[in-house]
Amino acid sequence: MPKSVLLKALCAGAAALLLHGHALAAAGATFISQSVPHTMQVGKTYSVSVTYKNTGTTKWTSGQYRLGALRPQDNGRWGSARVDLPPGVEVAPNAEYTFTFDVAVSDARSCDATANAQMRDCYFQWGLVQEYVQWLDSGASTLVELFNAPAVRSLAPPIAPPVTVDPAAFSAASFRGANVLMQTYEDNRLCDHTAWLPEGTDADAIIDHAVTMGLNVLRMAVILPPKTPGAPADWIPASSRYQNVCADPGKKEWGAETSSTVLTRGVITKVQSFMDKADAAGLKVILVLDGYTKYDANCYWKKSFLDVRDSADAFIKAFKSHHALLAWDIMNEPMWNALAFDCLHADSDYASVVRAVDSMYNLVRANDGVHPTTVGEAQLPLLKYWKDISSFASPHLYIAANSRDSASLEQVNFVESAALREMRREYGSAVPLVIGEFGSADPDENFNADYYQRFLDGLAVADHGFMLWSLSPSPNQQGYSVLTPDGQLKPAGKLVQRARWTPVVQQLYMAYLGFPADPAGLANFATQLDDLAADMRRRGLVLQPTMAAVLEAYRTEPVMRQMLDGLYASAPFKDRYTPDRTAAYVQQIYLNLFNRQPDVDGLLYWSDNLNYFGLEKAQAVAAIYVGGQGATSVQGKRDAATGSKKAALATAFTASLNTPQRRNCYAGNNAVTVGRALLTPVSADTDVSLYPSRVEAAVAELCGF
Numbered sequence: 001m002p003k004s005v006l007l008k009a010l011c012a013g014a015a016a017l018l019l020h021g022h023a024l025a026a027a028g029a030t031f032i033s034q035s036v037p038h039t040m041q042v043g044k045t046y047s048v049s050v051t052y053k054n055t056g057t058t059k060w061t062s063g064q065y066r067l068g069a070l071r072p073q074d075n076g077r078w079g080s081a082r083v084d085l086p087p088g089v090e091v092a093p094n095a096e097y098t099f100t101f102d103v104a105v106s107d108a109r110s111c112d113a114t115a116n117a118q119m120r121d122c123y124f125q126w127g128l129v130q131e132y133v134q135w136l137d138s139g140a141s142t143l144v145e146l147f148n149a150p151a152v153r154s155l156a157p158p159i160a161p162p163v164t165v166d167p168a169a170f171s172a173a174s175f176r177g178a179n180v181l182m183q184t185y186e187d188n189r190l191c192d193h194t195a196w197l198p199e200g201t202d203a204d205a206i207i208d209h210a211v212t213m214g215l216n217v218l219r220m221a222v223i224l225p226p227k228t229p230g231a232p233a234d235w236i237p238a239s240s241r242y243q244n245v246c247a248d249p250g251k252k253e254w255g256a257e258t259s260s261t262v263l264t265r266g267v268i269t270k271v272q273s274f275m276d277k278a279d280a281a282g283l284k285v286i287l288v289l290d291g292y293t294k295y296d297a298n299c300y301w302k303k304s305f306l307d308v309r310d311s312a313d314a315f316i317k318a319f320k321s322h323h324a325l326l327a328w329d330i331m332n333e334p335m336w337n338a339l340a341f342d343c344l345h346a347d348s349d350y351a352s353v354v355r356a357v358d359s360m361y362n363l364v365r366a367n368d369g370v371h372p373t374t375v376g377e378a379q380l381p382l383l384k385y386w387k388d389i390s391s392f393a394s395p396h397l398y399i400a401a402n403s404r405d406s407a408s409l410e411q412v413n414f415v416e417s418a419a420l421r422e423m424r425r426e427y428g429s430a431v432p433l434v435i436g437e438f439g440s441a442d443p444d445e446n447f448n449a450d451y452y453q454r455f456l457d458g459l460a461v462a463d464h465g466f467m468l469w470s471l472s473p474s475p476n477q478q479g480y481s482v483l484t485p486d487g488q489l490k491p492a493g494k495l496v497q498r499a500r501w502t503p504v505v506q507q508l509y510m511a512y513l514g515f516p517a518d519p520a521g522l523a524n525f526a527t528q529l530d531d532l533a534a535d536m537r538r539r540g541l542v543l544q545p546t547m548a549a550v551l552e553a554y555r556t557e558p559v560m561r562q563m564l565d566g567l568y569a570s571a572p573f574k575d576r577y578t579p580d581r582t583a584a585y586v587q588q589i590y591l592n593l594f595n596r597q598p599d600v601d602g603l604l605y606w607s608d609n610l611n612y613f614g615l616e617k618a619q620a621v622a623a624i625y626v627g628g629q630g631a632t633s634v635q636g637k638r639d640a641a642t643g644s645k646k647a648a649l650a651t652a653f654t655a656s657l658n659t660p661q662r663r664n665c666y667a668g669n670n671a672v673t674v675g676r677a678l679l680t681p682v683s684a685d686t687d688v689s690l691y692p693s694r695v696e697a698a699v700a701e702l703c704g705f
Helices: 001-021 185-190 200-212 260-279 305-319 334-340 349-367 380-389 406-411 417-427 445-464 491-499 504-513 519-538 547-556 560-568 583-595 599-613 615-627 634-656 660-665 670-678 688-703
Strands: 029-035 040-041 047-052 066-067 083-084 096-103 119-124 126-130 134-137 140-148 176-182 217-221 284-290 325-332 373-375 394-397 434-438 465-468
Touching: 029 126, 029 134, 040 380, 140 434, 200 217, 200 260, 217 260, 217 465, 260 284, 260 305, 284 305, 284 660, 305 349, 305 547, 325 334, 325 349, 334 373, 334 380, 349 380, 349 406, 373 380, 373 434, 380 417, 445 465, 445 491, 445 634, 445 688, 491 519, 491 688, 504 519, 504 547, 504 560, 504 615, 504 634, 519 547, 547 560, 547 615, 560 615, 583 599, 583 615, 583 634, 599 615, 615 634, 634 670, 634 688, 660 688, 670 688
Parallel strands: 040 140, 176 217, 176 465, 217 284, 284 325, 325 373, 373 394, 394 434, 434 465
Antiparallel strands: 029 047, 047 096, 066 083, 066 126, 119 140, 126 134
């Protein structure tokens, strides 16, 4: 038979098979996501994960389908060039599988050199390979900055351990903050470092926005005056980075003033004014002791610790008893600054930085044994140097998406979960963590808002508080600020403002409907509440983001009444409660909110309020929830913890719906069933560390992967 005839026959046969649904099995894979630290230390082991979806028609089995290292192909810098499926594991078509494995770079020379001898650039990229057949997908590349961060010991060890804090105070729901500063190069004001401190109308605007946005913590850096203020040439390198710092070379670093005592008094006066205003607004402040690092005055450092010790001592004494003080940040990004300015070449250089920061910590603890301490650091591997002096960890994270398209945003891991897991391993679970700085400076403000949304979602899942960078109307801070120069909120700032209502909306959904809010419903409800709060503010009224305030507003605000009445009239509410039977209604509310039957007194109290004292049925669920949150008895505190933990898990679940596919899965009756099954078992004794696994299990049940 001629080859052309044979080929036609084979094609016809294949077509017939396809028409009858019997196509030959084909392998396929699509990259979904990966979790990898953006910074690593040479020789240290890190846990990473890579997720792929089987888009072929044949199942994956161990020994045949593997991850393969790329960029370059088959490189072994991570410890191995292949990661296999575990024995016995099979991945069916349309299913997803997450490869979780450990990596460690033992030889930094395998990565690309940078201008800094202590840092290398490594590209983490793993494709899915059908071994000895074909590469099915090449995955995505993540830039990992590799540090050579040696272990060093301070010559001034801590005189006392850091103050112990309550981890709950640093959770996503409890800790919402922002960095504040003013910075301007006009009239040589940066030569007077007190220009960094917000004052006057600038301070008023910052504090007003912080309150409006539902923030409760502000972080402010204070440049400590040295003993002998000098000219800029004493500490500024011959670098274009600093060419505009002081236009007049003869101008002193702190202006014309040369008395350290006078300068310190001026700084304290400015900070005192800001702290008093923050306190009056109910805000707490973290004060950063800044402007020093090394004992010697070389390598670009402004002044040494010894040169600022007297002013630091006076400053700490001035504010250690201030009601607004929340914590001391011992130094802003000390090791990262040393690394960025190429000051770290030997172990002794690292030790010099550690020695200076530890000395400042000792000075703080000698004066103040009450307030917590931390060290804000820019790269997670560098946080290890401050473990012994930190009451809570505060990494600074600035992560850019690969591009501005929505698909890229879906893939970006804004919370660096792998790195944070590693830090948890380093610090231990008892040390709370808040993101000390995060932000985006993209010129597209809508992109920045999307960035903030992803970041806040990630923080909700991980249950970490945050301090955004920054809340400043200064023209020089516009890249990262959520405020415009005229004091208006940018889209990202408005998003953060709406996000203050997330806990309240989740509490309403959990209490009235029994399942977490869907992302669209959450956004809609939060927007309505934020609009109502703005309207009330124009009328001289205040609506706080609490369930108690919502309950109170139900009595006076038609919009709030309409919102709660809508929940009360919904189908999910009706299949959960029977409000026409008062005693049964109260019992159902207790069971759904607190996982228990009401005691006799509680049943009578709420039944009487419904029957005789004007408590409306649509109010009852919120009223009983608020009553539980304010209880002081042992059982009452357990009820409060149960309700709070249910709402926190609901928040984490909704935040995990961060792709279109996941959001589409959460719909219909199955969503109600799965959502209620997720929240119902939660009690005061539930371990919050189990939330991520419970959330992923619920998503898997919804979506089938």
